[in-house]
Amino acid sequence: MSNKTFTEKEIEILTRNPYVKSVSSKGITYTDEFKHIFIVENEKGKLPREIFTEYGFDINMIGIERVRSSGKRWRAAYKNNGVAGLQDTRKENSGRPSEKELSLEEKYTRLEAQNHLLKAENELLKKLKNDGEEVAEKEIKLMASQKFLLINEIIKKHKLKNKVGYLCSLAGVSRSGYYNYFTLESQERKKQQEKRDEEIRDIILKAFHFKRRKKGARQIKMTLEGQFSVTYNLKRIRRIMKKYNIICSIRKANPYRRMMKATRDHTVVPNILNREFKQYVPGKVLLTDITYLFYGNGKKAYLSTIKDGSTNEVLAYNVSSSLALALATDTIKKLKKNRRVKLAKDAFIHSDQGVHYTSPEFQALLKKYKLGQSMSRRGNCWDNAPQESFFGHFKDEAYIKPCETLEELKKEIKQYMIYYNNYRYQWDLKKMTPVQYRNHLLNIV
Template sequence: MVKFLCEAAGVSRSGYYNYFSAKSEEQRKRQEKKDEEAKTLILKAFHFKGRKKGARQFKMTLAGQFQCVFNLKRIRRIMKKYNIFCPIRKANPYRRMMKATQEHSVVPNILNRQFKQGIPYNVLLTDITYMQYHNGQRAYLSVIKDGSTGEILAYHLSNRITMELATNTLHKLKKNRNFKKTKDALIHSDQGTHYTHPGFQKLVKKMGLRQSMSRRGNCWDNAPIESFFGHLKDEANIKPCKTFDELKREIDKYITYYNHYRYQWNLKKMTPVKYRDHLLQAA
């Protein structure tokens, strides 16, 4: 009979007899005693200060108030064994639903390095860089550059790297009186969180722009704006700036110089603004 039941349960006969041995019975009694002691301590943590707690709070309260170190796996096992439930809040399903629909999303590389299309305002390149100035202070610069002319169309400097860094740059682009969006205009960036954020993508659509993104980890897919940042850091007097306001004035001066007075060999030896006017007159 024992053999038949062991086979039906998938248990070896030696295991069956070992389970009911005096030694195993004694081990189970010792384990039960330990679990009862653990249950008593966990209930003390449960009732401590009369506040609702979860398993992690039990662990920290036991260590901080009762000098008992339990791991989370043991605490959860005891809670399950003795039906100790925590009346803590449950996840809000509507909030979870909203989060799912607001997730960051990556878009394809539509531009595919076709930066110079001979049409001003058709290809917009954007990115963010940091600048270190006096005593290790940092500032962050967001820029939108015209891929065809090299002109800096909008930029925003901040001492904090927030989501608004990218969206404020878009708002400044809208305020640029010279900017005349083409029918198929697109804005190209890397896959940074600023550009995959639903808030940024919503504003891009509202402005009637298509969106394109570089392949992950491929800086060549947005090379012209990387080149601009390189020139900026080489040529602008960033490190001597002692305050954020000083840095902002220097960035303003440099971008004015870059757009209006810095001649470029690959723009037919013109400045970005002169080359822009040249392309518009030829159209």
């Protein structure tokens, strides 16, 4: 007898084998059926190792010594007592009474179970006969797979999980075949699911890389619907992204440092916006700010933008290697030159209290163009949150660092602005792009 002991995982695996009656950490109890099969196969010349392997046992798990000793014991029992010697008689010889006194409730439960078994037996035979009539009137020639499905249906209907062997013998199929069929069916379902997931993954990747801009789950969902006419549940998209490690970097807090304090000549104006960013009037609330851009080998540039608070559309922008006042004033001039931008009658610019926006030259330019002005409270970034948010998304999605020259940087920024306004769907804009949402607001006015 082998001294090998089984782990909990090994016990679980061995228990699944239909030719195992029970398993403990120290030994295995095989079914009488398997002992008989072993003797028949062994007499044909097969080695114990071959027989055990053929019937689903892992020799490395069981141990070759245990296999040899079991075979030797069964051959001796068969030689001395025939088939009867292979039967497990431990329960009969245990000294315990074979029957115990049952209560009325237990007797009723047993009778009910027997009644279910009889019903199941009749139902199975009836179905087998009816389904086999087209093939032959006297002989049932259903495929084994059909019989397995019928047995499974009967077991579920009458709750007879412990009668699998009996129903299999009644239908003329093996118990092991029944279990193998549903194991293979489960594996086939998994293969089909894997194939479907791979197809969905390929479609999601098209949206993920659309216009060379990486996207999160919500962006992917909206891009699929807007550009590919494909609708997937948001949970499914997130599951596929997690499964195939499709990662979009999480936007980090904006590291932009506030500019130097305004001089005495500079004027701070009141906050007339009060965070009412969405006023549903295109060209009314204009948000502006400046951010740093690091590119190439330690090079630095600056980006100034003007963003529509109602539609999130970038109306004008300016890129420069200098932080001079012209960075902000030129952005205002570009806004006025943009013929596609139609400003509302009471339009105003909202910014932080940076030195550019408090300067007399900047404020004079706004008055010249008949634009109002509003400023955030000191040190309160939430008063201009949509603009700060835009810079965060921009730095995550635009390819800034690979640019080697200022011209390359400007070209990349231009491409991103086109993408952002026309192709980047946004959840809070009814899943539209900024341009689509602007047209939507203009149509409902």
